[in-house]
Amino acid sequence: MIMNTPIVSNQFLIKQLPIPTAFINKEFKIVYASDKWAEYFGFQNKDYLGKSIYDLLGNTSKKWSNNLLACLDGKFPESELEVYRDDASKESWLEWTNTPWYDEHENIIGAIVQTSDVTDKVKNELRIEKLEFLQKETGEHGKIGNWEYQKSKDRFTCCEMIRRIFEVDDDFEFNIDNSVNFYKTGYSRNTISMAIYSANQKRTPWNEKLQIITAKGNEKWVNVSGKPLYKNGEYVGLIGIVQDITDFVQKEQKTKDNEHLLKTLINNLPLQVYIKDTQSKKLLANKSELQFLGIENESDIIGKDDFDLYDRATAQKFRDEDIEVMISQIPMLNKELTRNSPDGSIVTSLSSKIPLIGENGEVTGLVGISMDISEQKQKQIELKNLISVTSSQNKKLINFAHIVSHNLRSHSANFAMLLDFLANEEDDKERHKIMEMLMDSSQNLMETLHNLNDIVAINTESNIIKKEINFNNNLNAVLKQINAQLNKTKATVISEVSDDVNINVVPEYLKNILTNIITNALKYKKPKVDPIIKLSVTYVQNYTVISIEDNGLGLDLKKYGSKLFGMYKTFHGNSDAKGLGLYITKNQIEAMQGKISATSQVGIGSTFNLYFNDKN
Amino acid sequence: MIKINSIFIVDDDTITIYGIKKILTSVAICKDIFEFKNGQMAINRIKKMIIEKSELPDLIFLDINMPIMDGWEFLEEFIKLPITKKVNINIVTSSIDQFDMDKAENFSSLTHHTVVYNSKPIRKADIEKITAGISD
Incomplete structure (x- = not known):
């Protein structure tokens, strides 16, 4: 029931209010409402008048109810901001303003409920707050x-x-x-x-x-x-x-500085440094490494593997090493590797590979350090050769000094003894004999000194001048000189060397060498066999080899081989063997950068092989 | 004068042989003096003597530097021979090398024979001392 029914004109005014407004009586029932209100809450064309606002709006808050009750008591509560959900659960922010409704006698007859949608405003405020x-x-x-x-x-x-x-x-x-x-x-x-x-x-x-x-x-x-x-x-x-x-x-600067320091260090190390990933592709290469590989820019090598840089066999070897290091996680240190580089030279390098292990213990690649030691290796070889030459010269020198002192001592010992006898000898015939022996001794000493002088000359001649000369011409000259000895022994000399063979020698030395070896063959001939001496030529790597073969006594080289070319060694009982010939021969051949060897069989004969160096 | 039955002189130098013989004959009565130009000839003779059971030398003068078989090679063979008699071996050499002296010392320790090292020139006093040792 509606009390104090207002005039109809009011009803029209209320209907047209621009703000959603509802008039409710003390029983909370809608008496009037603006169309806007009905529209906002979805009650258009519905019969809402006389119905309870609680029934109509459903979920209202306790606070709102109290607020409404306060109005009925004649109070003016402040506006309330509340979330309102409609049946479709759409959320809106509503500002409720409830005021008491008076009749003309100032009696409270209900409440005026006004609503405004402040959703946008609230949302903006929130956004600003968030921002x-x-x-x-x-x-x-x-x-x-x-x-x-x-x-x-x-x-x-x-x-x-x-x-x-x-x-x-x-x-x-x-x-x-x-x-x-x-x-x-x-x-x-x-x-x-x-x-x-x-x-x-x-x-x-x-x-x-x-x-x-x-x-x-x-x-x-x-x-x-x-x-x-x-x-x-x-x-x-x-x-x-x-x-x-x-x-x-x-921080950035510090990182940059550190990076710069590291880069400078790596780039200027005299070692090749590189980093590879697990696929053995290069991630970093320093200057030395680039230089070694002949690559100008680091960018040209990044991402490449050894198969792009080396021959297949070498690359495979490197890859196998990489895998070994990465799987075992054990560094490979200072491994020496010699290989042929594409330009034909031999490269020796000393390389180390250290696995790179990430934070979780997994291998992420490896750091390689390697050093090209070809030059050092070469020098080492040269040094070894030099030491060997020096030590052989030294040995020769000691041997020579030893022999010289031994020889001179044996002569001087004889002089001392004979002079001692002479001083005490009274028998004239005996004195004469001793005098003769002294003369012989003196003669021998002179000869020895002469020979030693020759040997010193050969060994100290610093600029040996070799000439290319015809072999047979020189052989004939030698044979002419020893013609008498050849005739006496009924010797035959056969040269199988063709007339166009030239050899590179010191002519004097060659004559001396041929004379020595041929006369030796005559000296050590078999007692009742005419000597036959055969000369032939072969070529062995830089050497022209003249072989001189005889049918003489032969020699047990197992026993005497090491002494054959020594000084004052004679092997047969011959009285004219002085043991110097072969020593001088060896010295002369060696002075010409050649070498000499011999083969022999007792009772069959000997062959001397003379290696004449074609170069130098 | 001391009497010595058999003496070997092994040396390729005729002057040394002459000298040793000359001194020997002046200090002792020597029944037989044999000369050898190298070790091979001397060892051959000794082997023959052993087979024939003839008297072996009491005293050997031995040179080191000789053709065919030198003094050391001779000694090596000699000490292997079945000789019970103590033979007095005198090395007479122009070498004064310590190495050679040590080598002689070594041979001395390997055999019951006496091995003595003498440097040339050999003098009368040396030979007297050597021969004196024989008669003992």
């Missing part, structure tokens, strides 16, 4: 401050962070000029000045990494960005942010 929070937190964590310049008021405003970055007091007032002056003179100040100018004139934004000097005199790196603001095409000011990136820049 402010994010901006503040971002600013705090990222040391980012913001500022704004309003041209109309010529006012410069900034956040707290800006003051902290520039280390200014709270009462410091920024303006365009003094803020520019914080920037370090030179590049930084010029850049910021130009940026602001361009923003003014050309509407360009800016983003630069610059240095400032704070109010307290500290130097800082900052990232500054900003842009001009326009309203209706008219310049109204500037907005921007400043980020303190000092820590970052310093």
